[in-house]
Amino acid sequence: MTAPGNEEMEEDQEVVKKFMNIIRRAPHGTIYTYEALEMILIMGAFEQDISVAFIDDGVYALVKNQDTSEIGIKGFSNTFRALDGYDIEKLYVDRESMEERGLTEDDLVVGVEVVSSEELGNMMKEQDVLVPH
Numbered sequence: 255m256t257a258p259g260n261e262e263m264e265e266d267q268e269v270v271k272k273f274m275n276i277i278r279r280a281p282h283g284t285i286y287t288y289e290a291l292e293m294i295l296i297m298g299a300f301e302q303d304i305s306v307a308f309i310d311d312g313v314y315a316l317v318k319n320q321d322t323s324e325i326g327i328k329g330f331s332n333t334f335r336a337l338d339g340y341d342i343e344k345l346y347v348d349r350e351s352m353e354e355r356g357l358t359e360d361d362l363v364v365g366v367e368v369v370s371s372e373e374l375g376n377m378m379k380e381q382d383v384l385v386p387h
Contacts, residue, residue, distance in 0.1 A: 271382040272303040277312035279387065281331065287315050288330055290387035298340025305344035305381075306337070307374055308366070312387075313351050316362040334364050348374055 275294050281287040297304050308316060320331050337345070345366040352358070352368065359368060369377070378384055 268301070270301070270303055272380065273297060273305070273383045273385060274378060274381040275304070275306045275385045275387060276378075277306065277308050277315055277387050278310040280311040281315040281320070286387050287312065291315075291330065291333055293385075293387075294342060295336065295340055298337065298342045301341075303344075304340075304342045305346065305377070306342065307346045307348070307377070308351070309348045309374070310351050311355075313347055313355055313357060316347070316364060316366065317357065318361060318363045331363050337364070346374060346377065 275290060275297075277287055277290050279286045294304065294306060315331060316334060317331060334345075337343070345364060347359075347362070347366045347368050349368050349370050359366065
């Protein structure tokens with residue numbers, strides 16, 4: 255039970271949790287990465303501390319100018335640009351994953367922070383919730 259006069263104080267104290275979405279699968283061939291993007295956009299509407307980490311083949315989700323016409327699906331990599339409009343600005347790419355695939359930051363459709371696997375692991379420890387995709 256809330257003491258009289260404390261109702262307004264309780265309403266102003268919203269709980270903000272740290273969520274990190276981890277995208278580690280290639281963007282096409284399964285629905286996982288597309289559904290992850292949709293989920294991240296929905297999460298952004300709830301004003302939580304959202305970050306996204308791209309690891310392993312997940313780095314391919316951010317590659318510019320993807321031509322998906324031969325596999326008969328619509329490309330969605332440009333949709334990652336919408337994250338900024340939802341105040342989701344913490345985008346991290348695992349350096350080793352990017353280098354193993356011959357990619358650089360210039361190959362990506364959005365600005366990211368490139369971090370080492372160790373740095374990414376430390377960031378994951380700081381999260382309230384990890385959401386693997």
